[in-house]
Amino acid sequence: MKPPRFDYVAAASLDEALEALADTSVETRPLAGGQSLVPLLNFRLAAPERLVDLNGIAELARVEEMEDGGLRLGAMTRHRQLELDPLIAQRIPLLAEAARFIAHPQIRSRGTVGGSVAHADPAAELPAVLLTLGARVHIARRSRDGEPGSRVARKLDLAGFFLGPFFSVLDPDELLTAIEVPPRAAGEGSAFDEVARRRGDYAIIGVAARVRLDAAGVCREAAISLVNGGSTPCVMEEAADSLVGAGPTSGAIASAAAVCAETADPAADMHASEAYRRHLIRVLTRRVLTRAIARARTPGRQEARTRTR
Ligand SMILES: Cc1cc2nc3c(=O)[nH]c(=O)nc-3n(C[C@H](O)[C@H](O)[C@H](O)COP(=O)(O)OP(=O)(O)OC[C@H]3O[C@@H](n4cnc5c(N)ncnc54)[C@H](O)[C@@H]3O)c2cc1C
Numbered sequence: 001m002k003p004p005r006f007d008y009v010a011a012a013s014l015d016e017a018l019e020a021l022a023d024t025s026v027e028t029r030p031l032a033g034g035q036s037l038v039p040l041l042n043f044r045l046a047a048p049e050r051l052v053d054l055n056g057i058a059e060l061a062r063v064e065e066m067e068d069g070g071l072r073l074g075a076m077t078r079h080r081q082l083e084l085d086p087l088i089a090q091r092i093p094l095l096a097e098a099a100r101f102i103a104h105p106q107i108r109s110r111g112t113v114g115g116s117v118a119h120a121d122p123a124a125e126l127p128a129v130l131l132t133l134g135a136r137v138h139i140a141r142r143s144r145d146g147e148p149g150s151r152v153a154r155k156l157d158l159a160g161f162f163l164g165p166f167f168s169v170l171d172p173d174e175l176l177t178a179i180e181v182p183p184r185a186a187g188e189g190s191a192f193d194e195v196a197r198r199r200g201d202y203a204i205i206g207v208a209a210r211v212r213l214d215a216a217g218v219c220r221e222a223a224i225s226l227v228n229g230g231s232t233p234c235v236m237e238e239a240a241d242s243l244v245g246a247g248p249t250s251g252a253i254a255s256a257a258a259v260c261a262e263t264a265d266p267a268a269d270m271h272a273s274e275a276y277r278r279h280l281i282r283v284l285t286r287r288v289l290t291r292a293i294a295r296a297r298t299p300g301r302q303e304a305r306t307r308t309r
């Protein structure tokens with residue numbers, strides 16, 4: 001299949017891209033890695049009149065250390081960089097661990113973190129993983145009534161970003177510019193796992209978990225998110241909260257996993273029934289919580305694991 005005709009703008013700067021998106025008389029879409037958008041065009045599921053290519057905008061491809069030790073990932077950071085960059089592996093090992101599950105290396109070399117979040121696919125790994133990490137998104141647009149070139153920026157918790165399948169708070173003239181991931185606290189461990197029909201396929205179910213233990217081994221913070229467990233990338237608060245305030249025993253982990261499976265809202269499709277998805281949620285939640293807690297108990301274990309994979 002060939003895509004429908006479209007005009008093409010190769011933006012050389014963020015202002016140029018925002019300027020093009022501000023002209024809402026022409027249906028315009030940003031083009032990032034193209035790994036979701038181009039198939040949509042080829043299947044004629046989308047037919048924008050104009051594409052604004054973000055690949056020439058250097059400032060969108062930067063990974064920066066924040067003062068608090070967290071990282072600011074430019075929207076054009078490729079999945080492959082999440083997987084291979086030593087700084088990302090050391091600061092946010094969960095991202096490196098999960099990025100390997102996305103598709104195949106060729107797709108990871110082009111696909112971007114901003115594209116994955118903006119696309120808002122409930123079956124994508126990164127939105128769920130970034131929710132577990134408490135990420136925030138930076139969004140920019142050109143001022144609607146101001147001078148050309150003036151920018152309006154907003155920053156919000158990723159938890160408020162997703163509104164439905166392939167649907168987010170982004171307006172057509174807005175660009176996701178960066179994602180901020182807070183630093184890892186002492187006593188923190190995290191893990192990701194998924195089940196897919198074949199290596200590289202979209203997950204039938206994926207689970208990301210993060211826990212923080214205090215010096216006495218009591219769980220002080222927990223977060224669990226699901227890939228393909230609902231109509232949006234979803235945070236499983238009740239299950240995570242059930243772990244907080246006590247030592248995470250195997251019984252507590254099993255019980256949190258059961259709550260996660262009960263409170264999730266997975267759909268049935270040609271790949272799996274709802275019951276099978278709930279079963280996977282329980283098994284994978286138990287598995288990733290066990291791994292995250294072991295990593296939290298042994299500082300350095302997570303980084304070592306990331307380096308050897
Ligand atoms: C065969 C195949 C298998 C795949 N398997 C997986 C998988 O297992 N898991 C997974 O998560 N993904 C998978 N993908 C999708 C891949 O990860 C994409 O890279 C990702 O979903 C979108 O990122 P992109 O940079 O390619 O975005 P694009 O395809 O360029 O854009 C996607 C959408 O987001 C919009 N957009 C892009 N960037 C921005 C921005 N900065 N601000 C606002 N809007 C923006 C675009 O206009 C478009 O609507 C697969 C793709 C293919 C082709």
